[in-house]
Amino acid sequence: MSFSTPEARVAGPAGSALVSATGVTRVYGEGEAEVRALDGVTVGFPAGRFTAIMGPSGSGKSTLMHILAGLDRPTSGSVVLDGIELSALDDARLTDLRRDKVGFVFQSFNLLPVLDARENILLPLSIAGRKPDQAWVGRLIETVGLGDRLSHRPSELSAGQQQRVAIVRALAAQPSVVFADEPTGNLDSKSSAEVLELLRRSVDEFGQTVIMVTHDAQAASYADRLLLLADGLVVHDGEAHSAGDVLDLLKAAG
């Protein structure tokens, strides 16, 4: 794969988006019960950047992430991920795409309780039947500082540790993009900071592309870029450096 090393990705054509949505609309239900979760969103995500997507409940931020990640399909519009048009893919191809090009971090960690930390980290590679890049995985584990907890099962790890395992799992397969859905939603502030720091470093040190949905302004302040959604539309797209800025923007968006 041409994007197998982080350096290659960073060196890609400047300005060209790694993930992009064009005129994406998502409608749930019919008639009276119709809900327009997304109403024609066009947005691009360049490689090697950390983007936070925020918005009030029901703004469509989670729907957008699901559609970008190939977990859900748009009612209309197109999504391109690493040069692949997702609407053309059947379920099996979408599964392969998620396996090979996408990493996930969830709010509720979603580690498999029967596997220990190391096995959970290697799970996506095992599913794909790929040999792990030991040097890479080693470096990741070193980075998160979980070296002595690797043979523990999730039930024996703290919430913060579990989420860090989940992030390493997402990074282990060297995906094109990592999607994080409220990664700090179940964590205390100290663990949250550790987790966000880890995501930040994956972008800075490994050139990873990260797209994170959150409603925590503090979390969003770790990102390079802030995307604000309201009522299924992008209402703000720009830099966001401090939590204060983010809160102001949120207020403005209503």
Next chain:
Amino acid sequence: MLKVALRGLFARKLRLGLTALAVALGVTLIAGSYVFTDTINASFDKIFAATNKGTDVALTARRPIKIDQGTRQTLPASLLSQVSAQPGVAAAAGSVTDQATVFDAHGHRFGAGGFPGLVSSVSAVRRFQGSSIKTGRFPQAPGEAALDAGTAEREKVKLGDTIVVQGGAKRAKLRVVGTTQVAGVSSLGGAAFVDAVLPEAQRVLGKTGRFDEIQVAGDPGTTPAELADRLRGAFGREAVVRTGEQQARSQSSEIKASLGFLTTALLAFGGISLFVGAFIIFNTFSITVTQRMREFALLRTLGAKRGQIMRSVLTEGLVLGVVGSAVGLGLGILTAAGLRALFKVVGVDLPSNHTVIASRTIIVALAVGTLVTLASSLSPALRATRVAPVEALREGAVPTIRGMSRKLTALAGFLLVAGVALMCVGLFAGGSSSASLSFVGAGAAATFLGVALISPRLVRPIASAVGLPFERFGGITGRLARENSVRQPGRTAATAAALMIGVALVTFASIFAAGARETVAKAVDQNLSAALVVQSENGFSPFTPDVLRDISRVDGVRAVSPVRFSQAKAHGISGRVTVSGVDAAGFAQLYKVKMTRGGQAALDRLKGRPFAVVSKKFADDHHLRPGATLQLTTPTGAGRSVVIVGELDDKGGLLADLSFDTTYLERAFGEKQDAFGLVGLRPGAGVAQVEGRIKALLHRDYPATKVQTAQQFKDAQAGQVNQLLGLIYALLALAIVVSLVGIVNTLVLSISERTRELGLMRAIGTSRKQVKRMIRVEAVITALIGGVLGLVLGMVLAILFTQPLQDFTLAIPWGTLAVLLVLAGLAGVAAAALPARRAAKLDVLAALAYE
């Protein structure tokens, strides 16, 4: 609360359906057995009522002891004139009816399997005639016959065709002049029924000058009961006198008694299925109660009493039990027909007119099914009441209840010890056979429960062992499947235990059958020195001594030796004593027995005298030594004192408890027919040539008898064992199916518990195929745990059960057992089909959001 219970039940339709199915399948065989045997019994009632319709009073030979082997007693023909001369008798006629084998002109035998045909005499008095003509006419002269319409149709016999009949004498060729039916039924379940004129029937059956029955019609104004009393006064010493109705009941109940074991056996298999079903019900309730702990806790917080929670769960059990039992009853009625077909395949065709659904069938099926379901849901219901209300408020893992484990282990240990002890009492302590059987059955059930209770501890090691290849070759999905199968060891154990029972019983039957085959083979190899064995075609009907007389004249035959069987009552010994008759002079040359007391000379001393040699086992059981005297009552009613002159150890198991000289057996026991013939050849005579000559003779004169080499004899015996084994397999199949339903049910419930995990796996790129494979492997591992436990338990039981059998050669059929294990694994694959599809179809997003 009721509403909550019912809503909980109907919210999960698949679970409801599968659990009800487990109950239903258990009840099916019980209801089916009743319907099947009731139908048969009713058919016989109807048939005998019809055949005795015109008879006011019937006289039959006295039977001082009941025997199920050997020749029945008959009445002398001379009695008829005395009966006719009695006042009040309007008409009287003698008749004969007995087993015979019927062939077409080309030697093709009628009727499938070993069920023999019957030959009856046509009565000279029309009102005594049980059957009626359908086409043609009744036979009027020797050489003519009427055949039952069912056989005629099946075998394509036309009026004017010749049939060949062999009963207790040389075969007869008869011309078919009519077809008959009884009670409006043209077939009595596959057996051929032949009517011939009295002298012909007597000749065919070897009963010339004898009657089986004398039928009497009274004068008008004399009731059957009065007439019966009068005749009993006159002939009570020679004959049993019954009214026509009593006679019909007696004949019918005799057949019912001989079929009684069938009902018991079928019900036992039904009980096994239901027992297996109980595991599944228990497991399902355990799982759902666990999954609903928070709901129960919430109800408790809202003020529900423990009793209300308990009632709520039990109500579910009640509804499930009633629904399942009702469905099972319906299926059972359908199964009765299937059972009949099954028995027909193995050669036992039984008559059935109209399906009989007795109220007893309905009550027992509903009650047993419902009670078993309720009992199985009792422990989960109790567990539900123990949840603390505060659990409702607690976040995170499903509330659990601990602290049962040590008590359970103690209970398991107790059940195992008690189970084995009960079985040992049943097996080794002696006593009546029904009591022994109850002990053994209860012991086996306790053992199964005990093993089931400790099996959670065995799940992990066995899963590791059987899961190894899947992990090695299946990668991460294999590993996850193995891990998932041991996540809830109790649940996996209960699921596997259900399969374990079926597998254990199949293993047990297989080992037993293999041992039986091996025992026969060894016996034949070691004991039989005769080159050829003569037997009736079906293997159990006795045949006329003329057969061996004629064979003795065949070129190349040096000696023939008959073996006959009869039974007797012995003073001071409960039950019947089996008796064999051998040719004292020639027997020892053709069959090797070890004389343990009295020496070889003891056999020679038998010669026509009231002397007997006793089998070692019988001698040991009843402390009989040479010189002892036994008081016997023989089938002819004679009391005889016989002296034991020797003791033999018959490894071949051919001879009975007591062996006499043939001539004495004939004189004292009235046994005139041979059951076996041993044939020795002249030195230098080729076995194949002599066999060919004897075959030709038998084909010409005695088509119902066959000659076999030792090897053919062994094969035929093995074939019979295999046929029985096949029947047992078929009946156990239901229990296995029930346990597979259990695997399906457990998987479905576990998958719903793991929805979120499955969603995650799909999200991070697990293909539907991989998900399916994972579920399948989990099912296979569960099935193999059941298979391994069942194999081991079955082997242990088989070894234990064969211990008290003397001279039983234990042979473990490793090949069969390996196939069984593979089949168990494949069954797992089959059981996983539905759950795997459900798991693979899960919507990823919905699964991730699942709470």
